[in-house]
Amino acid sequence: MENAWKKYAGNLDPVMSFGKDYIDFMSLSKTERETVDNSIEIAEKAGFKDLNTVSELKAGDKVYFNNRGKSLFLFVLGKEDLAKGLNILGAHVDSPRLDLKQHPLYEDSGLVLLDTHYYGGIKKYQWVAQPLALHGVVCKKDGSLVKVVIGESEDDPVVGVSDLLIHLAADQMKKTGSNVVEGEDLNVLFGSIPATTEEDEKELVKKNILNLLKEKYDIEIWDEAGVLEVGMPDGNSFDIEEAKIHPKDEITAAFAAKNHVNKVFLGFADAAKYFKEPEKMVEAGNPVRKSFFSLSKEKAREKLGFPQEDFIVFSFGGSLGAEKINEVAFDLMEAVNGHEKMRMVFGTGKWYYDSILEKAETKGITLKDNILIKDYIDDMENYLAASDLIISRAGALSVAETTVCGRACILIPSPNVTGNHQYYNAKAVADRGGAILLEEKDLTSERLIKEVMHLKNNPEIAEKMGRAAKACAPMKALDIIYDEVMRTL
Numbered sequence: 001m002e003n004a005w006k007k008y009a010g011n012l013d014p015v016m017s018f019g020k021d022y023i024d025f026m027s028l029s030k031t032e033r034e035t036v037d038n039s040i041e042i043a044e045k046a047g048f049k050d051l052n053t054v055s056e057l058k059a060g061d062k063v064y065f066n067n068r069g070k071s072l073f074l075f076v077l078g079k080e081d082l083a084k085g086l087n088i089l090g091a092h093v094d095s096p097r098l099d100l101k102q103h104p105l106y107e108d109s110g111l112v113l114l115d116t117h118y119y120g121g122i123k124k125y126q127w128v129a130q131p132l133a134l135h136g137v138v139c140k141k142d143g144s145l146v147k148v149v150i151g152e153s154e155d156d157p158v159v160g161v162s163d164l165l166i167h168l169a170a171d172q173m174k175k176t177g178s179n180v181v182e183g184e185d186l187n188v189l190f191g192s193i194p195a196t197t198e199e200d201e202k203e204l205v206k207k208n209i210l211n212l213l214k215e216k217y218d219i220e221i222w223d224e225a226g227v228l229e230v231g232m233p234d235g236n237s238f239d240i241e242e243a244k245i246h247p248k249d250e251i252t253a254a255f256a257a258k259n260h261v262n263k264v265f266l267g268f269a270d271a272a273k274y275f276k277e278p279e280k281m282v283e284a285g286n287p288v289r290k291s292f293f294s295l296s297k298e299k300a301r302e303k304l305g306f307p308q309e310d311f312i313v314f315s316f317g318g319s320l321g322a323e324k325i326n327e328v329a330f331d332l333m334e335a336v337n338g339h340e341k342m343r344m345v346f347g348t349g350k351w352y353y354d355s356i357l358e359k360a361e362t363k364g365i366t367l368k369d370n371i372l373i374k375d376y377i378d379d380m381e382n383y384l385a386a387s388d389l390i391i392s393r394a395g396a397l398s399v400a401e402t403t404v405c406g407r408a409c410i411l412i413p414s415p416n417v418t419g420n421h422q423y424y425n426a427k428a429v430a431d432r433g434g435a436i437l438l439e440e441k442d443l444t445s446e447r448l449i450k451e452v453m454h455l456k457n458n459p460e461i462a463e464k465m466g467r468a469a470k471a472c473a474p475m476k477a478l479d480i481i482y483d484e485v486m487r488t489l
Contacts, residue, residue, distance in 0.1 A: 031135045035093040036072045040064065043074055051075075096120025098127065098186060100136075101420075105190070107206040114159070114188040117416025121351060124181040128163035132188065138219055146217050159188050178323060178355070183416055184441075262488060265481055267396050267474070268428040284481050285474020286400035292381045293404060293475075300385035306343060310370070311456045314387035316347030316377060322393055324440055325412055326352050329391065330359060331445035332452060338368040342456060345383055346373045381405075388462055389455055391448070394426035400477075403429060406470030408462040410436045410451055412443055434469030 008015050025042075029035040043064050051063040057077055065073040071093065098116040106113060118124065133151030140146060151158040163181070164172055172180055194204035195211060213219045265284040266272060272281045301308055313336065317325040326348055336344045348356045353375035360367060367373070377383055384390060384401060390409040392398050402409050411429065413422035423439070430437035436451055455462040 029093075030133070032071070032093045033069045033137065034135070036066060036069055039072050040066065043072075048074060094120075096122040098122075098132075098188070100188075105206060105209065107203040110192065110194075110205060111189060112191040112205045112209050114190050116186050116188060117414075118183055118186060123177070124183060124186060125177060127186055128161045128181055130160060131158040132160050134159060138217065140219070146219060148217055148219075159190055161186050162189055179327070183323075263484060265484070267400070268425065268472075270424065270428050282480065282484050284484075285477035286396045287478040287481065288397075288400050288404045288474065289381070292384070292401055295381055295385035295405070297385055300382045303382055304379075304386050306386055310341055310343045311389070311459065312343045312345065312387045313389045313391065313452055313456075314345045314347070314383055315391040316345075317349055317393055318395070318398075322349065322412075322414070323352065324443060325391065325393070326356060328443055328445045328448045330356060332391075332449055333371055333373075334363075334365060335449050335453075337365065337371055339370060343370045344372070345387070346371065347377045347383075348373060348375055350375050388459070389452060391452075394422040396421075396425055399425045399429060400474050403434065403469045403473035404475065406466045406473070408455060408465035409434070409469060410438055410448070412438050412440060415440050429469060429472050432468050432472050434465055434472050436465075 004015075025038060029038045043062075046062070048062040048064045051065045054061070054063055057063070059077050059079045061075075061077045063075050063077075065075075067073065097119050099119050101115045101117060104114040104116070106115060118127075131151070133149070133156075135149050136147075138146045138148060150156055163169075191205055191209045193208055195201075195208035197204065197207075201207065262280065263282055264275060264277070264280050265282050267284075267286045269283045272278065272283070275281060298308060300306075301312075306312060313332070315325065315329040315332065317323075329346055333344055333346050336342055346356070353373070356373060380401065384405045384407060387405075387407055390402050390407050392402065392409065392411065394411040394413040399411070409429070411426035413420070413426050415423075423437075426435060426437045429435040438447065438451070455465075
């Protein structure tokens with residue numbers, strides 16, 4: 001490969017000019033919306049026109065389509081027939097960031113903090129003790145959007161995530177990079193000055209923050225509106241990729257149900273209470289591929305080469321993995337390793353596969369034949385069907401697939417999701433006896449091992465849980481959705 005600096009050694013001006021333009025663009029484009037807005041400005045200078053303003057198209061025309069401010073499509077019309085194909089260039093406009101939860105603002109010990117969850121593969125220890133900026137939008141009750149930017153102007157305050165003082169961090173310094181700072185610790189310090197009042201009120205700092213937001217942005221009820229994210233502010237140089245941030249959809253499911261849609265299909269009946277339009281609600285469940293309905297435990301084990309008589313535990317945390325689940329699942333794996341009549345499938349996710357193997361090697365663990373570690377599960381229906389017990393997050397599709405297979409499960413909801421929806425997914429199954437709901441704050445290796453071994457030693461309980469889980473399964477979700485849509489049309 002040719003060294004680029006040698007290639008352009010004769011004239012670096014174009015390289016430097018391109019680099020400066022790129023830096024300027026990235027500095028101004030910290031969110032998806034900002035990226036789209038700035039890209040449109042560049043496109044229009046290059047002769048592109050808004051597709052919605054063009055009545056007729058011909059070869060050579062350049063047009064763009066703005067998809068709700070979140071993505072952008074640019075087209076240059078060719079001379080050849082469309083059937084001969086397209087030349088397509090795609091690019092991301094998002095990156096790792098901290099998202100604010102649905103009700104982010106809270107006061108603790110005279111400080112106001114913002115409750116967050118991270119998106120993407122961030123190195124969490126890089127986000128503490130750094131000046132951060134807040135970018136995003138707030139959707140008000142009247143449907144209007146208010147752009148919010150705090151921390152970019154010279155006279156703006158900045159926000160940040162506090163870290164432990166060095167003399168209090170002895171235990172923290174012993175941890176590995178992946179857990180020296182936990183995700184739940186990435187709450188943003190947002191204010192400390194209380195409102196001035198003669199009344200003996202509580203949460204005066206929060207009140208002051210609300211007053212400031214009302215004054216500057218005309219935001220009345222922050223707790224119902226927050227859809228902002230946090231990222232590195234302009235003017236600070238960090239050698240990390242996490243400097244870009246992006247907003248979520250400004251329209252919540254409840255807002256969309258009220259103002260924009262005719263039907264709302266519910267994954268669980270219990271979700272209806274979060275909506276105010278009962279006439280639009282249809283309990284359907286989440287659709288699941290047909291292959292999940294037809295597999296038996298015996299056939300799945302035969303296909304995977306698993307013994308029919310073993311008690312099989314399947315742990316996974318999604319395609320990329322879940323750090324906390326992997327942490328305790330590793331200890332479970334160590335307890336199960338070499339255990340007679342027991343087998344464990346450990347789906348680590350791609351991000352954690354190598355570190356799990358390295359950890360096992362470092363601890364001198366010789367993995368027996370009853371342990372299978374996989375970075376990615378591309379045959380999910382067979383692994384679910386072959387299992388007696390499933391340990392997983394509680395995303396809607398994971399819950400749907402697990403219940404359709406009729407398997408006992410230990411559901412560990414992610415705390416870093418909007419509206420804590422995974423908790424309610426898990427609760428809907430647990431309340432019917434089909435799952436053990438184990439929140440991450442209560443998750444320990446000892447607790448997990450205890451629950452697993454109890455079910456292993458009492459298979460009749462696991463079987464009963466499996467039957468209860470199946471009773472919650474969305475067996476006819478696709479048919480219900482199809483019939484309802486056709487009826488509406």
